[in-house]
Amino acid sequence: MSPETALPESGRPAADVLAELARLRAGDLPVRGGRVTAYVYDTGRDAVHDLAATAHRELLEVNCLDPTAFPSIVALERSIVAAVAVRLGGTPATPGVFTSGGTESIMLAVKAARDARPVEGRPQLVLPATAHPAFRKAAHYLGLEVVTIPVDPDTFRADPEATRAALTPRTVLVVCSAPSYPHGVLDPVEKFAALAAEAGILCHVDACVGGWVLPWMTDRAVPPFDLSVPGVTSLSCDLHKYGYAPKGASVVLFADEALRRHAYYASAEWPGYTVINSTVQSSRSAGPLAAAWATLRALGADGYRDLTAAAMAAADRLRAGIADIPGLRVLGDPSVPLVAVTSDDPGLDVFVLADQARTRGWFFQPQLTYQGLPANLHFTLTGVTDVEALLAALADSAKAAREAGPPDVPSDLIDALATLDLTAVTDADFAALLTSVGVDLNSEATPEMAFVNTVLNALPPTTRESLLIRFLSVLYSTPA
Template identity: 50%
Template sequence: MRIDDVLDEVRALRAADAPTHGGRTLAYVYDSGLAEVDELGARAYALASAANALDPTTFPSLLRMENDLVATAAALLGGDQETVGTVTSGGTESCLLAVLAARQARPEVADPAVVLPTTAHAAFHKAAHLFGLRVVAVEVDPVTFRADAAAMAAAIDEDTVLVVAGAPSYAHGVVDPVAEIAEAAARRGVRMHVDACIGGWVLPYLRGLGVEGPAFDLSVPGVTSISVDLHKYAYCPKGVSVLLHANAELRRGHYFGSADWPGYTMLNTTVQSTRSGGPLAAAWAVVRHLGDEGYLRLARDTLHAVEAIRAGVEATDGLRVLGEPGATLLAVATDGTDAGFDLFTVADEMRLRGWYVQPQFAHGHSPVNLHLTVTAVNRDCHDEFVADLRASVDAARASGPVAVDPALRAVLAGLDPDALTAEQFAGLLDAAGLAPGADAALPSRMAPINALLDAAPPRLRERVLLEFLGVLYRPSRREATVD
């Protein structure tokens, strides 16, 4: 096919996606609102996309750019002359490597455990699954959703190899009491990781704007590592994250080398071997261009939008903000009364009005809520967002809440997800409205599906959605054709 025709097909396919610019997708994407930043990132990406960070001696430009990014992140996040770091593909890989380094440093522990609050990112559960650790999940405060420092300290024992806190947690946007948790970890000689993937590049600038909150970075005694994603509030193209360690000895455990084969000696700093230089160069260029002044300005714009949206939510009948958010994320729930509507329907109504807000299922003390990731571009559209949110609540109230039949709830509660057959899963997918046709199109109204999934125990929900994922990732004959 001609190049122009292929590109036209890409544009046509992308037309069905949620918008990545304009502030109307309040999850997954981060928009500075600055077109020149996007252009700079794309051009730098193209310049280095063919270079391979697998071998820094062959591509020294990538080594220089990685060291520069690590130095910038360390300066921003309380590092010193001993601080080292690694650029990864994203927050999950940074968290994986933090867990791996801690595990490898304690080979004598037969049953290694990671202690984390129940609000910790699922990436740490993935790391525990992959590397053979036991998760000790500690309940958070049921009102503030902050980690309980005393309970975290009590959970640390001789098997603990790592303790985790969030700055902020993704689900509720609250910053955990890092200093108290780190002190407890240090007393037991245990490593302490701060997951600042989503907040690490914006919290320091918010502090400069007078937003108060607990200390969270490497300057806090006892914090041994911290992760920060540059494709979030550094507004760089995906996917770039930085994992910082307080010193080189702490980092060593996630390095890998293998000379026991007839090819080149493979040396890896990350989970990946081949790494395109594109994301690294794009991040390096954007960070150099924006600098402290640019990021302070973007943080100011984001703060303005967060405050306006939060005020609008709290002034809307039937809604409230969960916890006490300390950064740029908001979790919007009903006010606890018989509101007469459900948030899954509100999410559908917002989608009809051109907005994507992310439904979050109930978990422990956390009720069903809508997650909002607010970025700098939302400064220009927060009034429209609040107006459409109120209209969506009114529409949801008029249609009434989605109900799941009590008998079906009982059936779901009694199912063993590990004992179900593929045919039974197919039946569940069909019942949930998740059995897509050839085009894998989902229903325009997701509220009934989400209500049913919310009624399912978490393990069953995981299995059903994984089966659904398997259905989605099946190539058709048309997709496999190459002209």
């Protein structure tokens, strides 16, 4: 990319800029219509999306850095936190923070736990194998040690007794999920909260994906999972998932004000303006805050009940339909509109199936094996998902995948990657390695990832992480 391409010498007309943006977006997955079963959440209500976009634009340039300069952000955040809290076991006075997403909400919960309960030595974070990697990221950034506990291999729920055995004087936070993202199942929150309280340890419920769908299941039995459960001290809930707000919207709730204060950060150690932050970020646009507020008000409780019922109906139909596709089965008993599908047929590779589905206009999210839990495809469903079309594509893709067979991955390649010294490999060398295994980052064709996913699936997690970091580095590097 030349300097002239990156920044034109003279400003260009708006129509030209938007046309170029449209060209760049041409290869993106669609964000509406339900054919992408991860990453995006669609209400199917254009007026709600348009309202959120307008509200976002109204506060686009408002800076959340200083709430005394822009009091609107205080009013909006109070309103959102109260609305979430009263549905999740709290009251309008329950303390919370509006954040940019589940990772930031989790980061603040971990920071609050670390600072609220100082321990001798390195503090520990105890979490299930199915807990979101955001907890590991928070531990990495904040200097905690992660202690991983197993989940039941059939139900995929975390094991309370294994958690109890893992507690030490250095444990500052116990984590459970409502639900876990990979399989959509609820951990036994009451048992986790009780054992944490008994040990005098804080307990966080990760309800990022389920927190704004579980409260609206009026016709289904939902086990207690929120702040109403004794011993739950914090909870995260993403509004840009089943709250259907644009990206950049999450809430972390705390059981008391003192714990929330430990999530804050202040610094007076410089001669500039006084720094006080409620989130990890400092300067940030209030656009997502306004968009989330507008979405909540536009949909209301009735809207969320309707959207949840439609999403759950889609999930029920998908689960029933998968039973009719030879070689495929659902993992666990999901409690929300998340479904994980695996194959017990050696001739039916789920990674090849995902590639076949991509050529048919569908995106099914691959999930790798971990601690004996099988590789699978993840489906996040909403009410706009055309399940009959999805099932047809799934069956057709499964047939094609069985005919194609699993990828032929040389064992010596796995061995070579497992022992490869990545510190001695430049980004250019790694790009050449990717090309040699069929991954062309400059190609505009639909990527075929079955070979790559099969390779990653055969490697230990630490090697996967190293390879993925190098992949990201190459992806964002400007070609010479």
